[in-house]
Amino acid sequence: MSDANERRHHWDSYCRFLGETLGPSFRTRYDIWHEKYQTYAQYGVVFGGFSAERAELLQDALTDCSPEPVSPESVAAQFEGTPLTDAVVADVNRGTVFYRPSARAHWWMAEIADEIAEQVAAFIGSPWRILSTRAWQLSGQSGDLGANEWHVDGLPESIAKLMIFPHAVGTEKGTTEFQFADGQTLAIESAGPTWALFKSSELMHRGVRPSEGTTRYVAELTIIPSPRFDLSPVFAGSNARHPLEPWFRSATYRY
Numbered sequence: 001m002s003d004a005n006e007r008r009h010h011w012d013s014y015c016r017f018l019g020e021t022l023g024p025s026f027r028t029r030y031d032i033w034h035e036k037y038q039t040y041a042q043y044g045v046v047f048g049g050f051s052a053e054r055a056e057l058l059q060d061a062l063t064d065c066s067p068e069p070v071s072p073e074s075v076a077a078q079f080e081g082t083p084l085t086d087a088v089v090a091d092v093n094r095g096t097v098f099y100r101p102s103a104r105a106h107w108w109m110a111e112i113a114d115e116i117a118e119q120v121a122a123f124i125g126s127p128w129r130i131l132s133t134r135a136w137q138l139s140g141q142s143g144d145l146g147a148n149e150w151h152v153d154g155l156p157e158s159i160a161k162l163m164i165f166p167h168a169v170g171t172e173k174g175t176t177e178f179q180f181a182d183g184q185t186l187a188i189e190s191a192g193p194t195w196a197l198f199k200s201s202e203l204m205h206r207g208v209r210p211s212e213g214t215t216r217y218v219a220e221l222t223i224i225p226s227p228r229f230d231l232s233p234v235f236a237g238s239n240a241r242h243p244l245e246p247w248f249r250s251a252t253y254r255y
């Protein structure tokens, strides 16, 4: 078996493990009427708000982070990267600043993850853990390729994305837009700090850059259902997708 096939096999067996471990008992525990679980299962995207104070502290921390542009090299050895062409590398880094999150930025990501942990669990139907984190800011000059064109992520089943916007979102301020199987689209609009959870490998989506003169900040948590919570953010590179090995404990690892 090739390395890639073997890894895919590991992810398949991990997903089976999740199915067996996170059965109806967890769903009952986290969403007694199954309302939230069914909403997320049906639409593949849900969103909500969080503390404005924590949002401000996260955004302030992000503005102080050093840049870490997307490149084929910006991925830790234990993680899979996205295959990139030179054209995509140039486009995704134009007008967008990818960060190497500082300890302070990770601190506030963790505080926000703690704040919304149970809400997100109710939608997923189980506790969850963070596989990796990234953060960046978009401007009106951001390009049209990479995450800003319609795409699905192609990650192993069960992995989801949790986007954290420390400010209001919308077509003027920048947002994420989704396209459902029937062709309908939804751009998240919200008057305050917003999180959005979505099935990034099933639902078509794209980043929407803000209008001229506005900056959109975002922290992205790549997450997976888990028998227990593990909400320590970990940066594995601006081009990291997910750990090669599903049993890998991200929380014990620092890039």
Ligand SMILES: [Fe+2]
Residues within 6 Å of the ligand: 147, 151, 152, 153, 200, 205
């Ligand atoms: Fe994506």
